[in-house]
Amino acid sequence: MKHLIIGNGPAGVIAAETIVGHAPQDQVVLLGDEPEPSYSRMAIPYLLMGNITEQGTYLRKDPQHFSSRGIRLEHGRARSIDTAASIVHLADGRGLSYDRLLLATGSSPVAPPIPGMDSPGVHTCWTMEDARRIMQLAQPGARVVQMGAGFIGCIIMEALAARGVDLSVIEMGDRMVPRMMGAGAGNMIKAWCQHKGIKVYTSTRVNAIEPGTPLRLTLSSGEVVEADLIISATGVKPQIDIARDSGIHCKDGILVDATMQSSVPGIYAAGDCAEAFDQATGHTVVSAIQPNAAEQGRCAGMNMVGRALRMTDVPQINVLDTLGLISTSFGRWDGVPGGEHAELIDVPAFRFLRLEFEGDRLIGSNAVGHTQHAGVLRGLISQRVRLGAWKDRLKEDPTRLMEAYIACAQQQEVWRHAS
Structure with missing residues (x-):
């Protein structure tokens, strides 16, 4: 049996390890599209703080970890899935065949439709390469504006504050962390950040970014804010284009059953890209947190080798340390x-x-x-x-x-x- 896993983040890595642990005779191919070893995006802020090195972000520290377990690593970007022929076509022209396929494609940053978002000095904080660029620019005293104060944004904000920058945070919601906190909690977190010396704007939009040195942001209030660096942390969305274009049923994410199998037999999804039924709430949800990715990756891996395992609840747990x-x-x-x-x-x-x-x-x-x-x-x-x-x-x-x-x-x- 040949298993192909697209995505080498937590869901993909744990699925691969689960498969070889229960079916060591099977072939496992783990496909990643970044020129880095498998790493945790949630560890990037700790890299920015200087608490860890790049190696500290790696999901598995031993360079021989995958090869010693018979997991073959491939680098490339998946372009399409031929579900009839069971082949994934890559952007470089190669094709990878499979008997079982796992989509662990994760999520990607949302780019708000703001004039000037493509200006030099405007960055997301999502990949290792993003982190390297930010570390060059976010020097002590630099004027940094972060757009977005959601869960991921607050983690990035703490890392930027630790670098000693002059930090402003702009959030279009009426409170901080609006997708995980109500008004009472979200506004208390805002007050705490202001108490710590961070300028926080809520119920505020960035209308335009004027390129140059410095960058100039025009806010919905009419105020103009200058910055040496702008971080866009305005949210993420599931990466599901390859699934939707291949005829796999999707809503916000790739729809899966309790075994993590999609609408196409033999094709599974796990992690940030998957949308599963949550018995506790009575509807399907995408839960873009690492504990959920780990559990769904394990569940998918078990079912891909014929070991029955079901997930009827989707963990919706967020623990946030804000300064x-x-x-x-x-x-x-x-x-x-x-x-x-x-x-x-x-x-x-x-x-x-x-x-x-x-x-x-x-x-x-x-x-x-x-x-x-x-x-x-x-x-x-x-x-x-x-x-x-x-x-x-x-x-x-x-x-x-x-x-x-x-x-x-x-x-x-x-x-x-x-x-």
Whole structure:
């Protein structure tokens, strides 16, 4: 059996290792389109900070790791899939055949339609080559403007701040991290960043970028901001063109079932490019976080070698360190129609906790500064624990999460074993 994996990020690497671990006689080809060893994009900010070297970003540190396991590495960009002939055509004219195919193509930065986005000095922070260019320009005292304050943007922001630049952040949403935090948590993170000396603009758009030295950004407020370097961190989207063009069913991502198989038998998808059904929310979702990529890669690899494994939930977990302030977002943090919530705010201490309920279940949460509750929040939400009378107790005091978990989750576990 020949397995071809397009994409050598976390999902692709773990899938390849899973396949050879359970079917060592099978052939595995791992295709990457960058001239780098397999690395973690989430480690790039730590490279910018100087905490690690480029080798520290590598997913596997041993240069012989893949070859010693019989995994063949190939470099090239996949252009199209002939699903009838089971061949992937590359941009350089080569064709790679397969019996099982995994699409682990990840995601790519979204380029906002702003005049001047192609100016010299405007960069994304997504690839290793991006990081090298940014490190040359983001010197102490340099005026840096970052567009976007989402999850990835906040991680990049921290790395830039550590380099001693004069940093401004512009976010079109009405708060920071608007896709994982509600108004209370997002605005508290904004206040924290301002407290740390970063200029933060929310509900603000960049209307145009004027090239030159310095670059000049015209904002929707009419203000003009000068910069020596502009970082675009305005979000990412799943890389699914090759799948859609090949007739594989897609929505926002490549639609997969609980085994990670797509609408075409023998073709699987995992990681940032995959859209899977989430039993907890009742609809399909793309979860562009590394833990999800790892789990889906393992699930796909198992099923590609005939070992039945199913994923019925899609991890929706974000833990963010913003200049030393830890925040978390779990599950349906934005609540559901008709749902109830509980909220606890301590503005001077930069502490915030909001719980979202549906019936007597906790379905989502936002927390800032409440690190001691992270594991319990995850357990209550992911296990869909029925709280009973503890729901009202949590509405009165949201910090009683550990008591609720012990009283409800463990008791229900005993009942399941007894039955």
